[in-house]
Amino acid sequence: MRIVVAEDLYLLRDGMVRLIEACGHEVVATAATGPETLDALRTWRPDVSVIDVRMPPNQSDEGLQAALAARREMPGLPVLILSQHVEQLYARELLADGSGGVGYLLKESVFDADQFIGALERVAAGGTAMDPSVIAKLLSNSSPGRGLEQLTEREYSVLGLMAEGLSNQAIGRRLFLSDSAISKYTTTMFGKLGLNDDDDSNRRVRAVLTYLNKP
């Protein structure tokens, strides 16, 4: 994959580049500020990019803004946002355009190289990779909408894990259920949410979006 890395702290940027290259992917460009990030995304149109939220020049949410601007220009451009803190507010903004290919993880997710690269690959393929804490906060909020209230508790937890970006096999392992049980749950769940397309990955993304965009 061709990857852009945007991170203002040299040590972290360097470490991430080395990790990504060690896993056999190519880092085509790096950026250390918000405008540089937007330039790099426009120039390279990478398969996926890793972007820090807070960057110079203002040390506010420049990275996130660059990612959102790039996705407005190039819908569906896969981005993985890394941050020291995760906010539901930002997660919703990232998912608002409904086109998938979005990840939002804590910086320490790079500790586990395999999971990190796995998340990158999922996002590049148009899926999602959400930090479990965003999902947990959403689960604790008690006002579901748009058909979500019809889901059983088990379907709800399957949807939560799907939002984290797990595959059916991984969800099954986490819930100690078989693959076929999970796909049964997902099928009834998609039905309840009114998602009847044939393309499974598209439905998965849309289910997750429904879930994350709850009012």
Next chain:
Amino acid sequence: MRRLGTWPARVGVGFVRACAVAAVSLLVPAVWAAAAALGIWWGPGNPWSWTAPFAIVCVGTLALPRPVCRTIRFLVARWAATVIPAGYRQGGPVTRLSTGYWWNGFSYERSRRDAVLDQKMRLWWSDPANWRDLRFTGIVPFTAGVVAALPPAGVAAAVLGFARPETAAHLVGGLGLVVAVASAPYAWRPVVPVAVRFLRPSPAMALADRVDELTAQRADATVAQAAEIRRIERDLHDGAQARLVALGLSVATAGKLMDSDPDQARALMRDAQAGATASLAELRELIRGISPPVLNERGLADAVRALALDMPLDVAVSAATPLRLDPPIESAVYFGIAELLTNAVKHARATRAYVTLTRDDTGVIAEVEDDGRGGAGIRTGGGLAGLRRRLAAFDGTLEITSPPGGPTRARMMVPCESL
């Protein structure tokens, strides 16, 4: 029907109030009149017969203004809910020194009683509020006093008029009754504007009060800041710092065991990684408590939206955008809203809350309303009192209306210049 029912009550209440205002405001003129009557009765031609009335007038004029003003202030606060600050000088503490003498801020006295008395006298003599009280006692009889005297005067005219047999006297009596009844509900009211205008502290007194207020606020702010810094230090010391030591130890031990026991070394490395994750989580919480990252990245409105999403109740946020304020004010308002929402969850057991952020020429206004069970109040030492104190550092205010059974409405106002 309701008007008929309430009208006699209004007349009755108004009459009593008018009598009270008239009695208090005409007290000093009454003393003068009594003294003059005494002098005339003793013989106006003899200068010696005027010494006692003169003494009465002097004592009355000097001693009465303060109680008269206190009473007026009390009545206005009671009836019109308008609190007029008294602004009298307060004496400092009277302390006993090692020499056995008592120090009252002005002089040394042999006994505590002497010291307190001396302090009172000195404060009384030097207090600029005396001049204001004296002036007010001179003004009030000719303004509020005259008007308030109408209903009792009308009643007096009626009593005297009906007591006499002539028709003309009956007419005067009837007229007096009409005047008394018609003016009763309104006659006491002029005392409110007169008192507000002439009884409020002079600029110098207001300034002195403000200095006291600011001194208290500064003391509060420094204490709060020191406590906050100590809390941060303690959290870092017991949390992240200790974890980093453990992490360093794990890595060092793993380095030693790398050759001899690779399995053990790998386990230690996994521990170290878990330790690093845990200390990052701790630091994140700590930072959130000091200065929430969204506040720095997005400003108040989005920070409150992010907070609303994290709350276990339904929070609707409406905010004027963009809303960029001075960082200290932003932070104070943010933590204020956070505290009010936490209260709504914890104490009011609310399920919905509304946060409104507005900005006008004078400042920023944050309103938090919930559908909980109400009954919240600002109690000394309570969380809301602390919030009010923190807002006071910016001259901000906190108002709570929370009847039992709800809903609770809180309104924070912080003045700030438009940016």
